[in-house]
Amino acid sequence: xxxxxxxxxxxxxxxxxxxxxxxxxxxxxRPRADVxxxxxxxxxxxxxxxxxxxxxxxxxxxxxxQLVLTQASVIGVVTVGMTFVxxxxxxxxxxxxxxxxxxxxxxxxxTQEYGxxxxxxxxxxxxxxxxxxxxxxxxxxxxxxxxxxxxxxxxARGLAxxxxxxxxxxxxxxxxxxxxxxDAHVLGVPPLVLVFAAVVVIGWLLLNRxxxxxxxxxxxxxxxxxxxxxIDVRRQRLGLYLLSGLCxxxxxxxxxxxxxxxxxxxxxxxxxxxIAAAIIGGTLLSxxxxxxxxxxxxxxxxTTITNIFALNxxxxxxxxIAKGAIIVAAVLIQHRTLRGRGDG
Amino acid sequence: MPQNPIPSRRGLLFGTxxxxxxxxxxxxxxxxxxxxxxxxxxxxxxxxxxxxxxxxDKPGKAVTIGFAGPQADHGWLNAINDNARSRAKKYDDVTLxxxxxxxxTAAQIGQVQTLINKKVxxxxxxxxxxxxxxxxxxxxxxxxxxxxxxDRVFASPQAYRCWIGGDNYGMGLNAGRYIGERLKDKADAKxxxxxGVDSLELTKQRTQGFDDALKNYPNIxxxxxxxxDFTVESGQAKMAQLLQAQSRFDALWNHDDDQGxxxxxxxxxxxxxxxxxxxxAGAKSAMDAIKADDSVxxxxxxxxxxxxxSAIDIARAVAQGKGIGGxxxxxxxASITLYSAVVTKDNVDQYLPTGFS
Numbered sequence: 286x287x288x289x290x291x292x293x294x295x296x297x298x299x300x301x302x303x304x305x306x307x308x309x310x311x312x313x314x315r316p317r318a319d320v321x322x323x324x325x326x327x328x329x330x331x332x333x334x335x336x337x338x339x340x341x342x343x344x345x346x347x348x349x350x351q352l353v354l355t356q357a358s359v360i361g362v363v364t365v366g367m368t369f370v371x372x373x374x375x376x377x378x379x380x381x382x383x384x385x386x387x388x389x390x391x392x393x394x395x396t397q398e399y400g401x402x403x404x405x406x407x408x409x410x411x412x413x414x415x416x417x418x419x420x421x422x423x424x425x426x427x428x429x430x431x432x433x434x435x436x437x438x439x440x441a442r443g444l445a446x447x448x449x450x451x452x453x454x455x456x457x458x459x460x461x462x463x464x465x466x467x468d469a470h471v472l473g474v475p476p477l478v479l480v481f482a483a484v485v486v487i488g489w490l491l492l493n494r495x496x497x498x499x500x501x502x503x504x505x506x507x508x509x510x511x512x513x514x515x516i517d518v519r520r521q522r523l524g525l526y527l528l529s530g531l532c533x534x535x536x537x538x539x540x541x542x543x544x545x546x547x548x549x550x551x552x553x554x555x556x557x558x559x560i561a562a563a564i565i566g567g568t569l570l571s572x573x574x575x576x577x578x579x580x581x582x583x584x585x586x587x588t589t590i591t592n593i594f595a596l597n598x599x600x601x602x603x604x605x606i607a608k609g610a611i612i613v614a615a616v617l618i619q620h621r622t623l624r625g626r627g628d629g
Numbered sequence: 630m631p632q633n634p635i636p637s638r639r640g641l642l643f644g645t646x647x648x649x650x651x652x653x654x655x656x657x658x659x660x661x662x663x664x665x666x667x668x669x670x671x672x673x674x675x676x677x678x679x680x681x682x683x684x685x686d687k688p689g690k691a692v693t694i695g696f697a698g699p700q701a702d703h704g705w706l707n708a709i710n711d712n713a714r715s716r717a718k719k720y721d722d723v724t725l726x727x728x729x730x731x732x733x734t735a736a737q738i739g740q741v742q743t744l745i746n747k748k749v750x751x752x753x754x755x756x757x758x759x760x761x762x763x764x765x766x767x768x769x770x771x772x773x774x775x776x777x778x779x780d781r782v783f784a785s786p787q788a789y790r791c792w793i794g795g796d797n798y799g800m801g802l803n804a805g806r807y808i809g810e811r812l813k814d815k816a817d818a819k820x821x822x823x824x825g826v827d828s829l830e831l832t833k834q835r836t837q838g839f840d841d842a843l844k845n846y847p848n849i850x851x852x853x854x855x856x857x858d859f860t861v862e863s864g865q866a867k868m869a870q871l872l873q874a875q876s877r878f879d880a881l882w883n884h885d886d887d888q889g890x891x892x893x894x895x896x897x898x899x900x901x902x903x904x905x906x907x908x909x910a911g912a913k914s915a916m917d918a919i920k921a922d923d924s925v926x927x928x929x930x931x932x933x934x935x936x937x938x939s940a941i942d943i944a945r946a947v948a949q950g951k952g953i954g955g956x957x958x959x960x961x962x963a964s965i966t967l968y969s970a971v972v973t974k975d976n977v978d979q980y981l982p983t984g985f986s
Contacts, residue, residue, distance in 0.1 A: 343873055356869065395660070467900050545894040592873075598854065
């Protein structure tokens with residue numbers, strides 16, 4: 286099946302050329318993505334000023350930087366996968382449910398007997414398995430991504446509940462738990478943050494420096510044109526949902542390290558957080574354009590907001606209201622900046 | 630585009646690997662601990678408090694009890710179902726008709742309706758939403774089927790014969806009292822609170838009780854409160870933020886032991902030990918930690934799931950027209966509020982069998 290293509294997306298080949306690696310001729314300069322990221326950096330800087338003024342001692346501490354990055358790492362990894370899927374014109378609504386399923390499957394009594402490797406393997410394998418099913422249904426079964434992944438959402442959450450029976454599965458493998466404590470920091474960087482950084486770097490290279498990335502952009506820009514240009518669109522889509530599933534599996538393992546347990550409520554509403562972060566970052570919901578750096582900035586903005594609110598001891602109701610307002614502000618600032626350049 | 634119909638060698642290799650990975654995975658869904666010789670089977674089944682039942686143990690008239698509850702999607706609700714089942718099994722004269730749990734109001738109304746149509750002798754209902762299920766409670770009562778309302782209360786007392794449930798205000802009160810007594814000699818003591826889902830009435834009641842108890846101790850000040858949402862994940866995230874915000878405090882009350890698993894992880898990850906923590910609800914993991922006494926968790930206030938077992942006792946007594954042993958009245962009371970006991974290292978052994986996972 287093919288994605289509906291609109292005239293607005295006809296600039297896909299340009300985007301394609303724009304991101305050509307290294308020595309390739311750049312038909313267009315690349316200010317657009319940079320301007321977007323700059324305005325996001327501006328929002329982040331403003332937040333840091335707010336945090337620094339209201340709670341200077343706590344907010345500006347190294348330990349707080351470690352905390353914010355750690356809290357951002359799990360959803361951040363999911364968002365990288367989501368960015369690829371959205372860039373290709375798809376959507377993955379099942380990420381939260383996959384994280385839940387992978388985290389409970391990997392923390393059953395039976396799995397925990399295999400120790401660290403067993404937990405890691407199971408989390409990643411379950412993520413990949415769910416991604417495979419999503420990909421097959423969408424690429425070869427001709428299902429709309431929205432429907433296929435919402436079906437996955439329902440069944441994965443159901444299976445997670447079935448496995449746990451509603452119980453909290455406590456992790457008792459010390460080598461897994463130890464990854465989350467201070468002693469495990471590498472030169473002051475928590476291991477989870479290192480994993481996050483690695484996923485971001487690999488994701489950036491994959492999107493901007495490989496044929497896989499260029500094909501993703503092409504499929505998202507105009508699937509029919511991509512097909513005519515000789516790209517195996519179906520295989521590409523399968524690969525993308527596998528990638529998203531893989532990211533969910535990794536995130537599930539990270540969440541197990543962080544929370545020391547598996548629960549069927551894990552990953553609640555991750556799909557919304559990941560989509561919001563990607564969109565705020567500048568990835569087009571209609572496909573054809575995606576930015577990993579923007580997505581990471583989006584995630585960091587969300588996590589920093591939560592952090593500032595918690596440090597100032599504000600109620601969750603106030604947090605939610607302000608979060609909504611800041612999302613709107615961030616997007617408006619972006620549009621403004623773009624229009625100022627005659628580019629939006 | 631035509632594809633080569635014969636799978637490539639790489640494809641075959643990958644396929645085989647995938648299939649065997651799948652086989653290995655399916656073996657990993659089991660949650661049954663491997664049977665080591667004669668371990669006590671308290672792990673999954675023995676969550677019932679086996680103290681003396683309320684009315685006599687002697688078999689009476691055979692009764693059928695209909696039980697309808699919400700979907701058991703977390704530990705406490707699961708323990709509710711287990712308690713009801715195992716209590717009913719204890720009585721030869723009780724048949725339990727238990728419905729598939731549901732969080733959907735319409736679905737639960739349908740399930741209760743089915744139980745009414747089956748003409749059960751007495752109903753035990755833990756509504757997903759007390760207000761929304763009031764009508765069906767009224768209808769059952771009107772048709773002559775006594776309703777035992779479990780925990781989440783109906784909007785009208787006419788909708789139940791007897792209400793039995795936990796005491797959220799009392800939970801906060803007892804947590805506050807315990808912390809107050811521990812800190813009463815400490816000048817400028819600071820306390821923080823990790824609350825549950827803020828949009829729920831019960832969270833407000835717990836916080837109110839906690840605040841009211843702390844008013845008796847002028848040297849103690851509550852310096853921070855954050856709401857998590859009863860999940861381990863949120864407990865870890867909110868606790869990590871609280872620890873960053875408060876470099877020094879003396880006690881923490883966490884509303885819920887499930888989110889407490891995450892909170893304890895955050896505390897361990899930050900390497901903090903300089904305060905005492907009190908939990909809530911009474912999960913087995915929390916009681917194990919209290920017994921081991923190797924973490925900041927020193928106590929937990931109960932919201933006992935054994936209330937489901939008591940509800941079965943009451944339902945049986947109502948259907949057989951008996952009263953409660955040890956009380957002068959001939960009738961079962963109209964409402965019973967349970968006490969939120971504080972479980973500490975000293976009395977934890979007594980409560981461990983009721984801990985849920």
